[in-house]
Amino acid sequence: MPLSQDNMEEEQFAESYLKKFYNLTEETGPLLRGGVSPKTKKLMEMQKFFQLQITGTLDADTLDLMKRPRCGVPDVDIAQ
C-alpha cells in the first residue's frame, strides 16, 4: 500500500527534524535485515530525552512534540 500524502509529509518532516537536532545521517544502501534502522534509533533517543514512551515509531505524541517551537542550537564543533 502506498503511504498517504499526509503520512509521507509527516515522515519527511520527522526525518528532517531528526537530521537537524539528532544528527541523523542519510540512510543509503541496504539495511541489515532485522537491524534497528538509524532513524528508529534517533527517534528512540529523542523520545528518551523528552520522557515520551519509547516506541521508536512516529506516534502522535512524538510528532506533536516535534512540531512545537524550539531552539536549534548548532553543532558545537562549529564554535570550536
Place this chain on the structure above:
Amino acid sequence: FSTFGNNLKWQTNTLTYRIENYTPDMSQAEVDYSIEKALQVWAKVTPLKFTRIYSGIADIMISFGSRDHGDFYPFDGPDGTLAHAFAPSSGIGGDAHFDEDEKFTFRSNTGYVLFMVAAHEFGHSLGLSHSDDPGALMYPHYSYGNPDTFILPRDDVKGIQSLYGGNEEPIAPGPTAPTTPDACDSTMVLDAVATLRGEMLFFKDRFLWRHSQQSSTPQQTLIANIWSSAPDNIDAAFESLESDQVFLFKGSRVWAFSGYDLQANYPKSITSFGLPRTVKKVDAALYEPQSRKIFFFVGKNYYSYDDVRKTMDKGFPKRVDETFSGMTSQVTAALQHRGFTYLYSGPYMHEYSLRSGRLYRVLRNNYFLPC
C-alpha cells in the same frame, strides 16, 4: 542540565555583547531591555559581568536574520526553530542569532517573548546545552514567561554554577528558584487530578503529567504548553463527559477547555456552578460519570452539582465524612476510576466505593502516577 563538555566555557568572567541589528517587531528600546534582562538572568547567579559595546567584535554578537544568514545553519521561516546560539569560543562562539521570520514580542503571549528566547540562547552562549527538565529554561521548547516575574529555575542555576560558580556578591533576597516536581517524591501533594479523553492528568505547580493506560511512562510538561491561557498552581480540576470539557479551578475562578481551546466567556466565577459566594476556592472536584454529578470539596464539606440539569443538588453541603467514612482531613484532589472514588489528602490517596462509602485502601500517588 547538561553542558557541552570538554570544559567549554569562557575563561574570563567579564564578557562583552553587541546588538548588531534589530527586529522590526519591537521598538529598539524593547529589544535592548529584553537582551539586557536576559543576560542579567545569568549574571545574577554567577560572577559573570556583561558589558555592552557598540562597535567592533564582542564575545556575544547578537543579530536577527532569516533563512540563510551566513553560518551554514539556515533558519526555517515562521515557527519551528526560533533562534540558535554557539557555545563559548572565539569567533562565532557565543554568538546568538534570532530568526527574523518569527514574531517576537516584549511581553505579550501572542508571538514569542524575545526575553525568554534570548535568555535560553545566552545559556548556550555561556556553555549550557539542552536540559531534559521540562521546567528548565534550557529545555529546548519555547514556553511563555513574563520578563518581569521570571525566576531562573533551579536546574539552570545548578547548570551555570557548575561552570562558573555562584555569585559572591550579596544580592537582595528574592523569590527562590523554582524546582520541577518529581513524581518520585513521596511527600509531594498534588494540586489536582483529572481525566482527559482517556488520559489521566496530575497537576502540580506550573506542571502536569499526562498518563495514558497504554503507556508506562507519564509525560511531564508545563500546563502552559497544553493550555497557554490556563493558570498555574490550580486548586481543582475535572473532566465533564457531558460537555467534553476540562474545567480548571483557581481561587474564585474557573476555566473551561475543549481540547486545547479556552471556551468562550471563560474564565468565569465559580458561582456559575451554583456555589455560594461565601466559597472563595474549591479544594478538589470529582466527576462521577454514572450519575453525571460533580462533587466540589470545600474544607470539611462537599457540594453536589448535577451536570445534566445544571443545578446544585438540594441538601448540600454535606460533611465529607458523612459519605466517605473516615475522611476527616481536607480533600486535596479527587478522581473517579473504574467505579472507584479516589480522594487525595496530602500525599495519600484513599480508595472508596462511592455506593457504600466504604474505604478499601490507602495508597500513595505512585499508584496512578508511576515514579
